Amino acid sequence: MTAVHRVVEQTFTAGTDHADPFGTLELDLVVADPAGTERRVPAFWAGGRTWRARYSSALPGEHAWRSACSDQDDAGLHDQLGVFVIEAAEGETNPLYRHGAPTLAEDRRHFCYGDGAPFLWLADTWWMGLVDRLP
DSSP states (O other), rough: OETTTTTTEEEESSSSSSSHHHHHHOEEEEEEEETTTTTEEEOOSSTTTTEEEEESSSSEEEEEEEEEETTOOOTTSSSOEEEEEEETTTTTTOOHHHSSSEEOOSSSEEOOTTSSSSSSOOOOOOGGGSSTTTO
């Protein structure tokens, strides 16, 4: 269980050794959110027989997932099933977790959080960063 806008990680263990897992296998997590939208999340090889996929959503509820591997004979990677339960972020103080990631507003002239709340980006330009005098 996790909160909205937070990352949840799912780990998979291959059923067999693969000579070149990074170069020969593709593993995706196919996630259906509560609204019925389906997304493919690429997994990454974490060494040995271990693979991981990370998922985040702004939508609370149950997110059903299944794994899809290019090696359909590997029972540890292909056709695994599960559910992520994502809760609302009540009492959250970090605005990124409360409102979502910054994005362009509808008018494409300023930034807003994922839920439409205004996002004020304060930054500084380090003009001296481009000179040869700095290591």
